[in-house]
Amino acid sequence: MTDQTAGFLSVSQIRDEYTSLTRRKRVYGGILLIVFIAVMASGFRIADNRNAGSFFDGWHRILDYPTVVLSEAWEKIAEMPSHLVAFFPALVETINIAAASTLIGTIAGTFLALMSTRGMALWPSLIPLFRRISDICRAIPEIVIALVLIFVLGGGPVPAMIAIAIHTAGALGKLFSEVNENASLKPVEGLHSVGANWSQRMYLGVIPQVGPNYVSYALLRFEINIRASAILGFVGAGGLGYELRNAMSWGQGRYDEAAAIFILLFVTIVVVDQLSGLLRERLTHGSNKGARA
Amino acid sequence: MSTFATDLSVDDLKNEASRLFNRKRLTNFGLPALLLAYLTYVFFAFDVPGLTSRADWENGKTLVSDSYSYKTHVERDNRNAEIAIAIEGERKGTYPEGMTPDWVTLGETTVIDLEDGHVVRFGPETVEYDIPGYGTVRATPTRTAGVQAELPDGEIPEWINLSKNRLAVTTDAGRLTVTRNRSEVFRYFTGWELFWFTLDSPYYGQSFTELAGRAVSGEAGEIFSDFWTNKMWRHQDVAWAIFETILMAFLGTFGAAMVALPLAFLATRNFNPLKSVRFFTRRVFDFVRGVDALIWTVVLARAFGPGPLTGALAILITDTGTFGKIFSEALENVDQKQIEGVQSTGANAPQRYRFGVIPQVTPVLLSQLLYFLESNTRSATVIGAITGGGIGLLLTQAIITQKDWEEVAYYIMLIILMVMLMDWFSGWLRKRLIQGKT
Numbered sequence: 001m002t003d004q005t006a007g008f009l010s011v012s013q014i015r016d017e018y019t020s021l022t023r024r025k026r027v028y029g030g031i032l033l034i035v036f037i038a039v040m041a042s043g044f045r046i047a048d049n050r051n052a053g054s055f056f057d058g059w060h061r062i063l064d065y066p067t068v069v070l071s072e073a074w075e076k077i078a079e080m081p082s083h084l085v086a087f088f089p090a091l092v093e094t095i096n097i098a099a100a101s102t103l104i105g106t107i108a109g110t111f112l113a114l115m116s117t118r119g120m121a122l123w124p125s126l127i128p129l130f131r132r133i134s135d136i137c138r139a140i141p142e143i144v145i146a147l148v149l150i151f152v153l154g155g156g157p158v159p160a161m162i163a164i165a166i167h168t169a170g171a172l173g174k175l176f177s178e179v180n181e182n183a184s185l186k187p188v189e190g191l192h193s194v195g196a197n198w199s200q201r202m203y204l205g206v207i208p209q210v211g212p213n214y215v216s217y218a219l220l221r222f223e224i225n226i227r228a229s230a231i232l233g234f235v236g237a238g239g240l241g242y243e244l245r246n247a248m249s250w251g252q253g254r255y256d257e258a259a260a261i262f263i264l265l266f267v268t269i270v271v272v273d274q275l276s277g278l279l280r281e282r283l284t285h286g287s288n289k290g291a292r293a
Numbered sequence: 294m295s296t297f298a299t300d301l302s303v304d305d306l307k308n309e310a311s312r313l314f315n316r317k318r319l320t321n322f323g324l325p326a327l328l329l330a331y332l333t334y335v336f337f338a339f340d341v342p343g344l345t346s347r348a349d350w351e352n353g354k355t356l357v358s359d360s361y362s363y364k365t366h367v368e369r370d371n372r373n374a375e376i377a378i379a380i381e382g383e384r385k386g387t388y389p390e391g392m393t394p395d396w397v398t399l400g401e402t403t404v405i406d407l408e409d410g411h412v413v414r415f416g417p418e419t420v421e422y423d424i425p426g427y428g429t430v431r432a433t434p435t436r437t438a439g440v441q442a443e444l445p446d447g448e449i450p451e452w453i454n455l456s457k458n459r460l461a462v463t464t465d466a467g468r469l470t471v472t473r474n475r476s477e478v479f480r481y482f483t484g485w486e487l488f489w490f491t492l493d494s495p496y497y498g499q500s501f502t503e504l505a506g507r508a509v510s511g512e513a514g515e516i517f518s519d520f521w522t523n524k525m526w527r528h529q530d531v532a533w534a535i536f537e538t539i540l541m542a543f544l545g546t547f548g549a550a551m552v553a554l555p556l557a558f559l560a561t562r563n564f565n566p567l568k569s570v571r572f573f574t575r576r577v578f579d580f581v582r583g584v585d586a587l588i589w590t591v592v593l594a595r596a597f598g599p600g601p602l603t604g605a606l607a608i609l610i611t612d613t614g615t616f617g618k619i620f621s622e623a624l625e626n627v628d629q630k631q632i633e634g635v636q637s638t639g640a641n642a643p644q645r646y647r648f649g650v651i652p653q654v655t656p657v658l659l660s661q662l663l664y665f666l667e668s669n670t671r672s673a674t675v676i677g678a679i680t681g682g683g684i685g686l687l688l689t690q691a692i693i694t695q696k697d698w699e700e701v702a703y704y705i706m707l708i709i710l711m712v713m714l715m716d717w718f719s720g721w722l723r724k725r726l727i728q729g730k731t
Contacts, residue, residue, distance in 0.1 A: 036547075043544050047605050050537060050682075052598025065595040093338075100335040103328065139712040141671045143678050143685070144705050147692050152353040157339045231587045234679055235689075241587065248591065262588060270583040 073259035083260035087243055091264050093157055094239035097229040101161045102222045105168025109134075110214065112169060113176030114202055119185045122198050134177075137170025146232045160237035164228050168221055175217045176210070183209045212283045219276040219283075226272050230265055240265055352695075360702035363486045367397055367405055367478045369415050371434045376403055376415070380486050381696075383525070396480070405478050411466035413478050420476045422462055422469050432460045432471040440471050485699050488526055490519050526700070531687065535711055537601040538683035541673035542715070545608025546666045550658070553613045557620035564624060574617070582614030586672060590680050599681030607676055608669050616661070623657045624650070656727045663719040663726075670715045674708055684708055 009017075048055050073080065114120050116130040142163040149159035187205035196204065207214075233241020240261055247257040301309075336342075369376050378397060379387040393399060396406045403415040410425035422430045428445030430453070435441060439458040454461040460471045468479040508516055521529050558564045560574040581589075589607040597603045632649035640648065677685025684704060691700040 040544065040547060043540055044602070044605075047537075047540055047544060047600070047602040050533075051600030051602035052681075053596070053600075055597065055602060058596040058598075061596040062593065065592050096335055096338060100332065100339075103332065135713065135716075136709060139671075139709045139716065140705070141674045141685075141708065141712070143675045144688065144708060147678075147689065148356070148701070148705075151692060151695065152348060152350070152356065153344060154347045154349065156344075156347075158341060158344055161335075161339065227585050227587070230585065231675055231679070234587060244587075244591075262584075265585065265588065266583050269585055270579065273579075273583070 069255045069259050069262070072255040076256040079256060080260060083257055084264065087240065087257075087261055087264055090233075090238075090240045090243045090261075091268060094229050094233060094241070094265075095226065095268065097157050097160050097164065097232075097237075097239055098222060098225040101164035101168055101229070102218060102225050104161070104165040105172055105221065105225075106214070106218045108165065108169035109172030109176055110207075112137075112173030113180055114206065116173070117177050117180040120180060120188065120202065120206060130173075131177075134170045134173035137166050138174060139170070140167060142167050142228050142232060143235060146237055147235060150236050155236040155238065155242075157238040160229055160232040160239070163232065163237075164225050167228075168225060172217060172221060176214060179210045179213045179217075180206065216280045216283045219280050223269075223273050223276050226269060355696075356698050359696070359698035361485075361699070362481055362483050363699060364479045364481045365394065365486075367403075367480070369403070369476045371474055371476060374417070380525075405480070407464075407466040407478075407480055409466055411464060413467075413469055415476055420469070420471050424462070424464060430460075430462060430469075432476075434471055434473050434476065436473065439473060442471075485526075485703070488523075490523065526703070531684070531704070531707065534677075534684040534687050535707060538673045538677055538685065538711070539670060539715070541601050541604040541608060541677065541683060542666060542669040544605040545612060545673070546662060546669050548605070548609040549612035549616050550662050552609070553616035553620055554658075556613070557617050557624055560617060560621040561624045563627065563629070575621075578614040578617035578621075580614070581610050582618070584611075586611040586676060587679070590676050594680045599686075601677075601682045603680050604673055604676040604682050607680070608672060612665060612669070615665075619661050620654070620658060623654045627653050659726055660723050663723045667712070667716045667719045670712050674712075684711070 044055075112130055112134045115122060116127050116134065118124065118127065121127050121130070142160075145163035145166055146159050149162055153159050183206055187209070188201050191201045191205045229237075229239055230241045230244075233239035233243070234245050236242060244258060244261045244265070247254045247261060363381055365378065365380050367376065367378050376399060377387065378393060388394070396408070398404045398406075401417060405413040405415070407413060410423065412423045414421045419431055419433045421432075424430065427450070430445075431443040433441040440460050442455055442460045444453065444455070449455060452463045454463075458473055460469075462469045467481060470477045556574055556578075560571055560578065562571070565571050565574075586607050589610050590603065593603045593606050593610075597606070627650055631653060632645055635645050635649040673683060674685045674688075677683035678689045679685075684707065688701065688704045688708070691697045691704060
C-alpha cells in the first residue's frame, strides 16, 4: 500500500510510517508472546491441579525411584548378566513385533499410497475413499486397537502386531503417497503402451523410482515401532514391556530385574536409532549417486 | 555406473549384460523370499496357529453387538414379586417408581411385549413366554422343588437351556431367565440409550423440537446441565478428559521446544566451538530420547502420581531429546552469509541471533513443532492409558469393566476425531504461519 502512494510522501513521512509499522508488528509479537506464556503457565497450573501429586511437592522425589532401582541393581550386580540373558527372549519378541508390524504396515501402506495417488490408482474414482481409510488408520492410537484385541484374542504379541501394523499402514500410506506424487508417470505410460497390467506397471514403473524413499521412511517407522511395541507390552501384549510391568508391580526385591529390562530397552532403542540413521544416510546418498551416473 | 571401455567385444558386453540381469533376477526373487521366510518365522514364533483356540470369539461377538446396541432388564424378585426395570441392569439406568417403558404393563400379571408376537407374562405364580411358531413355555419357580418347567411337546430346541433350578430361553426378540429367586427378561435395542438424558431427567424421551421449544422459553440452562451431568455417559468427565489429553500434548510439545532451543545451540558445530560441551549435549539428547516416554512415565508417576502433569512432563522430557537433535541439525545448516550481513551493520551477538539466525530456522522449527503436536496428541492418549489421565484412562477403565463396549466405541470415535482435528489444525496453522513468515 505504501508503495503506491510513496511518490507523494516525504522521506520523514515514509520513515514515520515504517517505524509505526514495525512498532505495530512488535506490539503484536509482544501480545502473542504474552498470550503464549499465559497459556503455558495456566496450562501447567491446570495440569498440576488435576494431577494426583503436585509438581512442587514431588520434584525432589524424581530421582528417588531411579536411585532405589539402581542401588538394588548395584547390590545384586553379579546377577545382572543372568537377568540380561533371561530377558533376551522378551527383547527378541519386542523386536519381532516391531519388525513384523513394520513389514506388514509397509506392504499395506504401499498399497494404500498407490491407490490414493492420481495417475497410479487402479480405481481412480475410489481415491478419496482410500485417502480417508489411511487418515483413519493413522489417527487411531495403537493402544486402542491393542486393548480391544487383547480382550478378544487374549494377551500376547499378535494384538500388538496388528495394532501397530494398522497405524503404520496409515502413517506410511500418507508419506508414500507424497513420494508418489513426485514420481514421474512416464515409465508407467510407457509400460501401459506395451500392454503391461496394473501390477506390472506399478512394480516395474513406480516402485524402482520411489523405492529408496520408501525404505528410508519404513526404517524411520521401525524406530518408532520399537518404542510402541515396548509400550504395548506394558498393557499386556508381551515382550519387554510386559516383563517390565511384572517386575515393577512386584516392587522392591525384583528391582534388579526391572533395571536389567531398562538397560535392554535403552540399548535396543539407541542401537536401532543409530543403525537406521546410518542406513538412511547411505540410502539418500546412494540414490543421489545413482541419479547422477 | 561405469563408462564402457570401447575395446570390449560384443560377446563381453553380452556376458556383462546377462550377468547384470542374473543379479537383478536374484534380488528380485531373493528379497521377497527372505521377507516371506521372516514372516513365516514370526507366524510360528507368535504362535498364530494356536491363536484360534485361545481367542474368545464369544467375547468378540458381545463386544461388537454391545457397541451399537443395549438391553433393558425387567427383573422380578420371585420372593416378594417386586419388579425392577433397568437399562443395562445398571442402577444409573433404573426406571424410577411409576415409570415404565411402553412395552411393559405392570399389574398382578406383568405383561412384557417383546414384539413380533413374543410376549412374556410374569403371573403371580407362573412365568409364561409365548413364542410364535413354537408354543408357550411355562415355568413355575418354587422354593422347594426348583424351577418347574412345562414345554410344548417334542424335543427341547437348543436355544432353551433347562436344568433343575434354572430355565433360560434365548430368542431373537430377547432372553428369559427363570431361577428360584428371580425371573428376568432382556430386551435388545439398537442405539446408545440415555446418551442425552438419563431417566430421572424431565427431558428424557422428548423430541428435538420439543427441547428446542423449551430451550427458547428459558430452560436452556437446565437442559444443558441435565445433559452435562448425565451419569450414564458422563459428558462432563469426557470433555475434561479430552481437554487433559490435548493439554498434555500442548504442554509437552511447546515445553520441550522451549527447553531444546537453547540447548540445541550448544550442540552445533558453528555456534559452539567447545567440542567437549557439544559432545556432552548431544549425548544428553540421545539419552533422554533413548530412555523413551514409557520409562519416563514410570519414573515420573512415582514422583507425581497419576495425572496430566506426569504425562505432560514425560512428553516434554522425551521430546527435548528429539527436538534438540532436529533443531541442532537445522542450526548447522544455517546460511552464514545472513549472519555476516547483520554483523556488518554493527549488530552485537544477541542481535545477530535475533535477526540473522532465528528468521532462517523458524519455518523448519515451526513445522516440526506442529507436526509433533499432532503426533503427541496420540502419544498423550497412550501415556494417559498407562499413567492414568485424560481420555486414555477413561478408555482403559471402560475396557476393564468388559461390558461397557458402547462407551468404548464412543471413546474410540472421540479419540479418532480428536486426532484428526489436531492434524487438520496443525496443518492449517503450519500453512498460515510459514506462508505468512516467508
